[in-house]
Amino acid sequence: MTDTMSPFAGGIVGTPRLRKEDPPLLTGESKFIDDLQLPGALWISLVRSPHAHARIDAIDASAALAVDGVVAVYTGADLEGDWAGPLPCAWPVTDDMKNPAHLPLAVGKANFAGDAVAVVVATSRYAAADGVEGVVVDYEPLEAVVDVRDAASDRLVIHEDCGTNVAYDWELTPDPDGVAAAFQDAVHHVTETYVHQRLIPAPMETRGVAVVPAPHNGDMTLYSSTQIPHVLKVMASLTLGVPEQKLRVVAPSVGGGFGCKLNVYAEELVCMTLANRHGVPVRWTETRTEASTATIQGRAQRQTIELAADADGKLTGVRATLLADMGAYLQLVGPGVPLLGAFLYHGLYDVPVYSFTCRSVFTNLTPTDAYRGAGRPEATYAIERAMDSLAVAVGVGQDEIRSRNFIPTEKFPYDSPAGLIFDSGNYQPTLDRAKELVDWDGRRAEQAERRATGSTMHLGLGISSYVEMCGLAPSRTLAALNYGAGGWESATVRILPTCKVQVVTGATPHGQGHETSWSMIVADRLGVDPDDVEVLHSDTAISPLGMDTYGSRSLSVGGTALWMATDKVVEKARAIAAHMLEASAEDLEFAGGTFTVKGSPDKEVPLAGVAFGAFTAHDLPDGMEPNLEAQVTWDPGNFVFPFGTHIAVVEVDEETGAVELVDYAAVDDCGNQINPMIVEGQLHGGIVQGVAQALWEEAIYDADGQLRSANLADYLVPSAAECIDMKLDHTVTPSPTNPMGVKGIGEAGTIASTPAVMNAVVDALRPMGITDVRMPASPMTVRRAIEAAGGAS
Amino acid sequence: MEVSVTVNGTGRSADVEPRTLLVHYLRDDLGLTGTNIGCDTSSCGACTVLVDGRSAKSCTLLAAQVDGAEVTTIEGLATADGLHPMQQAFHECHALQCGYCTPGMVMAAVSLVDEYDDLDAAGVRVGLEGNLCRCTGYQNIVRAVLAASE
Incomplete structure (x- = not known):
C-alpha cells in the first residue's frame, strides 16, 4: 500500500535514510550525563526512606561526616528554606484537586519507600555512597496504604492536610440521559474490570544531573538527562527562585525516556541549591535501584468498562470508570494521564453516547506519571479487551465485531461522542492486512485442530484495533483541560552564507532520530543534501523556545513548525532571487534548490547564490534585512489520530502456564512517513514495550509498600531471547490538519500491543471458561487462572 | 593500588581504591566514557567490554582483577578506515x-x-x-x- 498524497517532491522524504545520529553513539563519542568531565565537582547521594510511610523523628549525620571525602550532609529541614515552592504539578485537572506539598527532601514524614530525606555531599561518588551508610535516621514506621480501593476508602489518610486520599474526581459525560437510555435499551450489556499493573519505565540510561554554577555572575547551567530542558528551565526557575534568564538547561545525549524523564525531579533542584551553596559543580547519577523507586512509574489503574450494543453487536453506548493510583505525590503531569485516555474508551468505533469518570487517589507508593502512551494504552486496553467479550456475547468473530463497529471512512472528520474531532481514518484495511500477515484463517484452523486433538499447547489469536490522539497539543484544548502550559512548538531555519543549513528545534530528541528526519524535511524542500543540514537542539542557550518531546508530538507539531519556517525562509529567498533576476517574485519557481523564472528557464539563480547575496547584503531589495533565517512557533489546531490493527498469536502451555508469542503483525497508519526506517524502529520498540506489560513486567509491591522488583534482575525487561520478529505493514491516510499530512508513531506500538497479546492469551484459554487473565500473564498467573476455572491441575 | 591494563592497545595505569570496579576505572580514571552503566545487578550488559578477547561485564569485575590483561572498549573498535x-x-x-x-x-x-x-x-x-x-x-x-x- 503506497502513498499517493505526499506533499514532498524532493525525492528524499519517504524513503529510508540511515541516521546521522549513529556514528557518535556507535563509537562511544556521544556524551551522556555521567560522561561529562567536571573537574572539582562534588557528588551527592540521597538518603532514602526504606519505609513506605514513616515519621522522621531525628537524623544523625555524625558518622557520615566522619567518612573520608564527605563534605556535608543536609536534611530536608536544613534545605526547607531554599525552595521557593514545592516540586511542581503542572496539571491541576480540577480547581479543587488536592495537591500535597512535595518537597525535594521530605520534612517530617516520608510517604513512599524511596522518598529522599537527606543528602550527602562528597568529593567522589564512592564517598557519597559511603556517607549515606553513615546517616542514621530515626523513623517511626506507619501503616502504608498500598491498594487503590483501600486508599479510596479513606480508612487511613496519608496527607493529613488534604483530609482525604482522593486527589480529584473528573467526569466527561456529554449526554448523561443518552448514556442511561443506551444501557436501558441494550440487547447486550458487557461489563468488564481490568487492572493495569504498575510499570517501571526503565530507560537503559538512568537519570542524572550535573549543575555548574558561576557564583560571581549568577549564571547556572543545569545538565540533566531529561526529555524536557525547556519545560524544566521554567519549572526549576519557579521552584528555586533562580532568575530564568540566568539559567541554562542542557540535555546531553539522553539514553531513552519513555515518559519518565518528562518531569521535574527532586535531584535536579537539590543539585541546583547545593551548587549555589558550595559554589562548585554538583552532580548525581541515579543507580538502577533508585531508578525503580525514585523515578516515576506508569499505568497503575483499575478500570471498569461497560458496552451497550444492539442485537447485531452494534455499539450503542460506552461507559468507563477509572480508579487511578497517583502514588504518594502528584508529579508534573501525573493527574492528567487518565485524561489523556479519557476521550478514547470507545476506541475507533462509531458510538453515539459516551461516559468517562475517573477518581485518582494517593497511595504510599512511588508517584506515577506519563509512561509511553500515557492514558491511551489504558483506554485502548479496556475497549479492545471488552470488544472480544462483546464478540463472544453476540456470537461473532473478533474480526467481525470490529468491522461492524469501525467508524465509517465517509464519516471523517468524525465528531466523537467524547467531543473530539478525529482528523482522518480508514480502519478496515488495517484489519484485513493484519489478518493476511498472520494467516488468520490458517491459524484459526490450527487452533481448532489442537483443541480437537486435546493438545495442552493452546493457540490463541488476539486482535487490537486502535486509534490514538497524539501530537500534543492545541494550547486552547490544554487550557480547557486545566493544563498549565501550551502545546506549541518552535523551529528556526537558518541558511548560512555557504548554503549550509542550521535548523534549531524545540522538540528535544532522546533516541527518536530528529536530526535525521528534520534534515530530510529541510533538504527535500530546499534542494540541499541532508548532510548539509545540521539540527541543533536540547540546549536552551541554542534553542531557547520549545516544549520538548512527549505525546508523539515532535513531528506533527515540531515538524510542522519546521515546514512553516522553511516556507518562510524560501519566501524571503524568493524575494531576493526576484530582485537578482529582475523578475517579480510571483513569476519564480523554486525546485531542486534553484529559482527559475517561469517560461524563461535560462533565467535562474541557485539558492546558494541567494544565500551569499543575503549575507553580503550588497544589493538587497529596499528595506529587506540581510541574511536568510526564519523562525516559526506553531500551535496545532487539533490532535492527530494515528490508527491501525495489531494481531498477536500466542501459544499457552496449559501444564506450565507459560505463554509464548509465536507471531505478531502490525499494520499502522501514521499518515505520510518521513523516514520509514525510523517509523519501523519506533514500532518495533513500542510493540515490545507493550508486549512486556502483557507478559513480563510488573512493579510488585508487598503489603508494606516495599518494591520487590527494584532492579533489572527482578523486573523483567525483555531481552532478545523473549522477543520475536514482528511483521509490519502500513497504510497511508494523511492527516488533513497539518501540511505534511503526518501523524505520530512513537507510542502507537505500545498502545496497540498489550491488548492484542492479552486477547490472544484469553482466546487460547476461553474454552476453559476463562474470560480474563491478570497482567502480566506470567506462568503463575496463567496457572492460577486455569486452576480457578477448574481446569487441569 | 596501582592497576595496569592494556586498553585498546595502549598500556594504561592508575592508582585506584581496591574496590574500584573495572567500569569505573575505565570511565573515571582513564576517561573512556563510551562504556556505559545501566544497572546494579549485572543484568543489562551496557558495560560489556572485551577482556582478553572475550566479552565481560565490566561492572562485575574489579579493576584489580584485570591487572595485566588486554581490554578492548567501544572506543577501540573503529579505526582510521572507519567503523568496525x-x-x-x-x-x-x-x-x-x-x-x-x-x-x-x-x-x-x-x-x-x-x-x-x-x-x-x-x-x-x-x-x-x-x-x-x-x-x-x-x-x-x-x-x-x-x-x-x-
Missing part, C-alpha cells in the same frame, strides 16, 4: 535508537560472532540475552549481528 563491521551493520540495520545500550551490545555481539560459527537468528537472540535494549525491540539488532557475521 559490527558498528557498520548496526548503523545500516537501524539497530540503535537512544544508543545507550549500543556500546555494550556491539561488544557482546563482536564476541558472540567471534565465538560461534553459523549463527542463526535464534542463536543471536540467546547469545545476547545478557544485554538489554529498551528502544529497538531487538529485531534490527538481530538483523545487524547476522549481517556482520557473514
